[in-house]
Amino acid sequence: MSLLKAMGKNGKPQKEDQTILFELPYFITIVTLLATSGFGPYTIFQKMREIKLLPKISLESEKIIKRIDILGMDPLTVMMQIKEKTTSKSFGEFLNGYVSSIQGGGDVVNYLKSKMNSAFDAYANTQKESVEKVKALIEAFMTMQIVVLAVYIIITATSSTGVEQSSEGLDPFFMIIVLPPVVSAFFMFVSSKLNKSKMSELDWKKIAMIGIPGVAIAGLLYSMDILPDYDAYILGIALIVASILPAIKFSKAYSLSLDSENATPQILRDIAEARKAGLGPEKCVVRACKRKDFGFFNNIANSIANKLEWGVSLNNIYKSIQKEIKDFQILISFKILFEIIAAGGGNVHTLESLAGIAEKIQNIEKSKREMLKPYVMIGFMLIGITGFTTLMVIDSLTSISVQSEIEEYKKEQLELESKSRFELMSFSIIAQAWLAGLFLGKVTTGNYSGGFKLSIFLIIITLIAIFVISQGLFDVGAFF
Numbered sequence: 001m002s003l004l005k006a007m008g009k010n011g012k013p014q015k016e017d018q019t020i021l022f023e024l025p026y027f028i029t030i031v032t033l034l035a036t037s038g039f040g041p042y043t044i045f046q047k048m049r050e051i052k053l054l055p056k057i058s059l060e061s062e063k064i065i066k067r068i069d070i071l072g073m074d075p076l077t078v079m080m081q082i083k084e085k086t087t088s089k090s091f092g093e094f095l096n097g098y099v100s101s102i103q104g105g106g107d108v109v110n111y112l113k114s115k116m117n118s119a120f121d122a123y124a125n126t127q128k129e130s131v132e133k134v135k136a137l138i139e140a141f142m143t144m145q146i147v148v149l150a151v152y153i154i155i156t157a158t159s160s161t162g163v164e165q166s167s168e169g170l171d172p173f174f175m176i177i178v179l180p181p182v183v184s185a186f187f188m189f190v191s192s193k194l195n196k197s198k199m200s201e202l203d204w205k206k207i208a209m210i211g212i213p214g215v216a217i218a219g220l221l222y223s224m225d226i227l228p229d230y231d232a233y234i235l236g237i238a239l240i241v242a243s244i245l246p247a248i249k250f251s252k253a254y255s256l257s258l259d260s261e262n263a264t265p266q267i268l269r270d271i272a273e274a275r276k277a278g279l280g281p282e283k284c285v286v287r288a289c290k291r292k293d294f295g296f297f298n299n300i301a302n303s304i305a306n307k308l309e310w311g312v313s314l315n316n317i318y319k320s321i322q323k324e325i326k327d328f329q330i331l332i333s334f335k336i337l338f339e340i341i342a343a344g345g346g347n348v349h350t351l352e353s354l355a356g357i358a359e360k361i362q363n364i365e366k367s368k369r370e371m372l373k374p375y376v377m378i379g380f381m382l383i384g385i386t387g388f389t390t391l392m393v394i395d396s397l398t399s400i401s402v403q404s405e406i407e408e409y410k411k412e413q414l415e416l417e418s419k420s421r422f423e424l425m426s427f428s429i430i431a432q433a434w435l436a437g438l439f440l441g442k443v444t445t446g447n448y449s450g451g452f453k454l455s456i457f458l459i460i461i462t463l464i465a466i467f468v469i470s471q472g473l474f475d476v477g478a479f480f
Contacts, residue, residue: 020088023054025119026332028094029357032112033340033350041075041098042068047339053332060086076102113353120357124364131371134194134443138375141187141439145386148179153393177428180390184435188448191439197446199257200326202246211242232426236463239434240456247452252296253326254445259295260330265362266294267301268337268355275348281341282308284351300324314338329365333358369444376444383436383458387429388465394425426466433458 027048034044048054048061060082067078076099083092083099094115101111218235270288275281289305292298300321307317318338322331333354340350434455441451 020056020060020086020091023057024088024090024094025116025123026054026336027057027091028112028116028119029354030336030339031098032109032116033336033353034343035112036109036350036353037340037343037347039343041079041102043343045075047343051335051339053328053335060091116353116357120360120364124360127364127368130194131368134191134372135375137187137191137194138379138443141183142379142382144183144187145180145382148183149386149390149393151179152390177424180428180432181435184432184439188435188439188442191442194443199253199445199447201447202250202253202449207242207246210245211239214238214242232423232430232466233463235427236430236459236466239430240459243434243452243456243459246449247456250447250449250452254447254450256296256325257327257330259297260300260325260327261362261365263294263297263301264330264333265355265358266291268333268351268358271337272348272351272355275351281351285337285341314342329361333361372444376440379436379440380454380458383433383440384461384465387433387458387462388469390429391422391425391465391469394422422470426462429466430459430462433462 030048030051031044034047042065045061045064049058049065051058064075064078064082067073067081068075079095079099083095086092086095097111097115098108100106101108215235215238218231218238221234222231267285267288270291271281271284274284274287279287286305286308289301289308291301294301303320304317307320315338318334321334325331336354340354437453437455437458438448438451440454442448444450444454
């Protein structure tokens, strides 16, 4: 019991440390840009506690401000105290260096800029490591698909009727039916810890409300044996119908997210260049946001320009962006921009630094997506091939077994049994294709919702395989 308690105590700080570690580059960026504009630690932490996009940093900033306001302590002393108590070593080291550079009379801005650059270099390395982990997961997933197929072929080939029930009463065929979807579900669970998206998932309750009735109808038709030759097709169509609306909805949201990711660095760069020409910060934003080449982000960008011209506050403009966009990178970029301008710190050097950071983040995310694309295509092809091969094996080996039987009664029995097992295996592979699509969507986009489109394609491929094999258009047994 004491060991479990110790593990629990050790586990919580580790989780908090990871959260702060993720937020740290953005925190250092805001501190650097505000310090470049001439703000001191107290004012900076006052602003940081209002930024709810960085919840852990906001909480730490709240602690610092309370100690200063309530206890009347010196900001630098409070920062050193927080450094000793924080659960993040990196956060503590940054505070220590920040305080030391101020107390030592050194170049504070230069120190902060070096920390900002090193923080995003570390972020880039972290993203590369996450890509390597995702690659390893996809390779393991592909290997397991081949292993499952090999196990199935061995069990099928070593039995006289395709698959026989063991003396203990356990049918190995049941394991083969359950195994493919279980493997896909397991890898879906593992992938939840990797490649976390900056976008939020679709509402699964709404998706379930659409999907469950269709699957329930398919199950009812199967149990009542109303359309015995079309049960697999009905299940596949039910899953496709359930996936169409989420696929369309996510595709629009994802396209908006990608266009936003591409547009934001361009907007920030245009703002920085316009500021060099002597325009005011607000006019620079208006000019940059009036472009028409931002794709799905055009309406949002143009609305920013219009609202600024109408005199709407930066805080209200940010809230309107927050309603339209859920991507963390976009929101934090505009939050930093508006905080800098609202604080009166929109000078050339500050905006230039912000644009550079936004471009660096864009390159990191783009590189990450490009590195994953080949692996996803390989996984997609493998699922289609193994599904077709599995159905081909069960049909071919059972067909050979039926043809080798002399007695007519046993032959009819074997035909009925092989048909039933082919149908059950079809259900299993359709379910596997649907789950595998969600898995591949997760590792590609960071969202399970991004896999609905892939699930539709995989189910269509599986249904084509079922049709081709069940209709005898491709029959290996004909060669024997």
